[in-house]
Amino acid sequence: MQLPPGFQLSFSPSKLLCRPGAIETLAEEARTLGMRRVMLVSGTRTAQGRAMAAVRAALGDAVAHEWTGIPQHSGVADVTAMAAKARALGVDGFVAVGGGSASDSAKGAAILLAEGGTLADHANVFHPPDHYVQKVLAAPKLPIIAVPTTLSAAEVTPGLGVRDEHGHKLVFWDPGVVPRLIVLDALATVDVPAALFATTGMNALAHCIEGMYSRVRNPISEGLALQGIRYLRQALPRVVADPANLAAREQALVGAYLSGLVISNARVGIHHGICHGLGSLGGLSHGTANAVMLPHAMRFNREVAAEPLALAAQAMGVEVAGKTPLEAADAAIAAVQALQRQIGVPRGLGEAGLDRALVPALARGAMSDRGLYFNPRLASEPEVRELLESAW
Template sequence: MDGFQYLSARSKLLCRPGAIAALAEEAAALGTRRLMLVSGSRSARGDAAQAVRAALGGLLAAEWTEIPQHSGVDAVTALAAQAHEQRIDGFVAVGGGSASDSAKAAAILLAEGGTLQEHANVFYPPDRYLQKVLPAPKLPIIAVPTTLSAAEVTPGLGIRDAQGHKLVFWDANVVPRLIVLDAAACADVPASLLASTGMNALAHCVEGMYSRVRNPISEGLALQGIRLLHAALPRVVANAADTEAREQALVGAYVSGLVISNARVGIHHGVCHGLGSLGGLAHGVANSILLPHAMRFNRLAASGPLALAAQALGADTPGLTPVQAADAAITEVEALQRRIGVPLRLRDAGLDRALLPRLAHGAMSDRGLYFNPRLACEAEVLELLEAAW
């Protein structure tokens, strides 16, 4: 076994129906007295946000409910300025990945100063990656996820710049100090949204299996995450009122975040970042479509890990070669796509085919390509996109 390192964040998880009711006590334990709720406009009207307001009472000093899908530099800069003006001492992110990423980015900006762009990581193709060191202590974040993005679990985040490029960051100090999984408070979230964001979580697990920095701990977590999500997502879609299935899906997504907190992501997410920030696709939708294509791209370089993933997906693999088992994993993912009704092609999601060359070019500077088991040139990324279109 090769040597490896593993980072464990200082984070507490509460998982039970009604867990949001404990927020005031938990916030006090963190030493926060002036919290800001961070969410998108739709999430701000949802059951989870209403429960957060009721639980926190006077500890909630301000709200910022203008987070857009694929949150951008301007939005985060305005959020940080408002937090500074209101003397906020912590954030409560409610909703999906954009809310969590915006709270993390605002915490970085408040602590490190300068501009957000100065703190972004940079990948220089084909194999040089520069990760910025962000040592300043950050305001604590409480996360109440209502989707399965798992953004609330990881040290990573992505913010869109003015040119449509996704800036990526990595800072262990912004991992939320408290994560609350309350399936009862997410009952109003559409099953279709959980299905697409669940494919994002599944992609975390699959990419963590074959990442260049994978390790035995993240592999074990990835296999369990695959099992949980593969079982829960069809149940959520079949019965939107199944709280137990929603909780299992939330836990599976949480586990997927633990996976990529150490194993990172690969070409799949490297391309999906641009599909969202430039192409305008919801991140879950992009993930739903691209995952089997990314797996097929890596099938020879990662046949062993994908063979293990096939078993976790329920494929019958005895007697198969590793490559055949990898193909079985791809087949199982495609079957899951159809079972839960997510989009299958980029054209079905409304992506302009004329953007594909720009998307391929932009992906070449994404860190996901650095951690992918197979190095890729721009022409190969374009070929992958064409196959998915």
């Protein structure tokens, strides 16, 4: 595949710990980061689970407050209130436990504490068809530690999304909020349902595939994406078949981590541009939205992204020798659909519970999402609406 005409690459100064029981070292790691009064951030269900119990036990008196009401799609009001509480308590860092909403909320609060103003002041803006404005958020941020229990990879990236009061997802990009420490502890995820690993794993898979054909792709992110695809397509069926399999859970966590490294540089495309609205306005979980939309977005980009999709097919374990690039791209789409069936994720928006009357508003809202800017094929609102209808 021909490389883009020049590229740039950056990695944030994060430390990764990956081993069962790694949470036990959190107190020492937090002290190393200068964190003495931390706010724990999680959703209600995660707050009652194994990972949070292990984090509490490890950090002990360093926990100044627990903010455990993060909803599935964290909103501006939630993050603003959380930042105000953190300021009042004088916390010096956040520990986000759980899925992407916990990490995104901690990131959003760190931005507010450092930059002031409102969250909307710092959000990126995309004006279709091709004008993108990324805010520069230069103020130093409080450190964040992330303990993911799903495969969203939100903990890896400089990006985040927060739902506004109109159901639109505000998106941000700030290398300063990437967690300083990321802990992949498979032992702490054994009470997380395999079905949640399956849907969020499709999100991670989408990161890898979209990163391969992004307008700002590069050869390093491509290599990471291919390995991420291999790990995820192997691990997800194993987790679903045997939820107690720690090796499979760890492989899935590493695959998701790789996917986060991919989009930290190559970004995402129309798939995520649509999925943001499916969550913030449509009410679907981000994992479920990704599980449904991925093959449809791949098909939308098929003709302009045949070569990277052919590489994705090979990483999915498909033999492409003798196939044309378009035939290999079709094989990649078929392989993703086969994985959907194998791990039992929803395959249609109707099946997932979306109100079909929202489709026009979802198409309209997607047009302002930055994912459309990085997609290899520009899209009009009628085309986005047709894509949504195809996924029904």
